[in-house]
Amino acid sequence: MINLKLTRLDNIKQDFTIKDLENISGVKSHTIRIWEKRYNLLEPKRTETNIRYYSHQNLQKLLNVVLLSNNNYKISKIAKMSDEEILIYSREVANVTAINDEAIIALKLAMLKFDKAMFNATYHKLLIKKTFREVFKDVFIPFLNHVGLLWQTGTLLPAHEHFIANLIAQKIHINTENLQYEIKKSKKTYVLFLPENEIHELGLLYLNYELVLRGNQTIYLGQNLPLDNLEYFFKSEKKICFVTSLTIQPYDDKIDAYFKQIENGLKNTAHQLLAIGRKTALVKDKEHNFDVSFYASMLDVLKVL
Secondary structure, three states: OOOOOOOEEOOEEOEEOHHHHHHHHOOOHHHHHHHHHHHOOOOOEEOOOOOEEEEHHHHHHHHHHHHHHOOOOOHHHHHOOOHHHHHHHHHHHHHHOOOOHHHHHHHHHHHHOOOHHHHHHHHHHHHHHOOHHHHHHHHHHHHHHHHHHHHHOOOOOHHHHHHHHHHHHHHHHHHHHOOOOOOOOOOOEEEEEOOOOOOOOHHHHHHHHHHHHOOOEEEEEEOOOOHHHHHHHHOOOOOEEEEEEOOOOOOHHHHHHHHHHHHHHHOOOOOEEEEEOHHHHHOOOOOOOOEEEEEOOHHHHHOOO
16 A cells, blocks of 8 residues: 655655645645546546545646646646647746746746756746846745645645755845945844744845845844854844744744843843744743844834834
């Protein structure tokens, strides 16, 4: 009997349930079954207990079918195409349109195939009609939110998330480096960091970009930072705004102690802390003896900068 959750080749998930296909493609399981029965679009295999499972190629084909269907290709016409024709037409659509929903589908395909060239092609097509800021807010953020849900439900492997996150991080770094570094005297100095064992840094990286864009001086310390590394900055006479993002770390039973340690460094100073992320809900309503503000997301911070 095939174990659907553990079947791997080179540590890449190869077999998917129909629920996986629904989660990734957005097409209801009922519709997928109709497409199978009426048009033979997919060819699932079955376990010894008669449960459908789909190959990596089935999933890619379904995503390409969705991309074509969303761009005025009728299912009946798509069904008459060969697999190669579906792939060719979908590439053309991804390269020509590459806006929002279509781009997100193309990014999913790039992620699942570990296809850097497809990612870059989609990104550069987006830049024809959008600024980098619009690409990040309109496409990357909803895409990454969906990726997070897929990873959380076991539909994707961490390898997929790491691959696509690293590509997006590269774009943020490039765009930050391309900014004119004209620091305004009236602006604050920001020190950005993530807690120990916290590796989800795309939001913080993008916030760093936005701060630099506004003429602020930023010191980006990145992920997995022990708090004692901030002692130098805590002692600074110049006012500093510390920024951290808490997605996974600290664990729930450690978060009070974490903020107590920050309080020990920031109390009786002019410094302030911006704490971002879902973990902040655990401490935002408690009493704190230092200047701290809590935000559910990076976008919420951008509204007040």
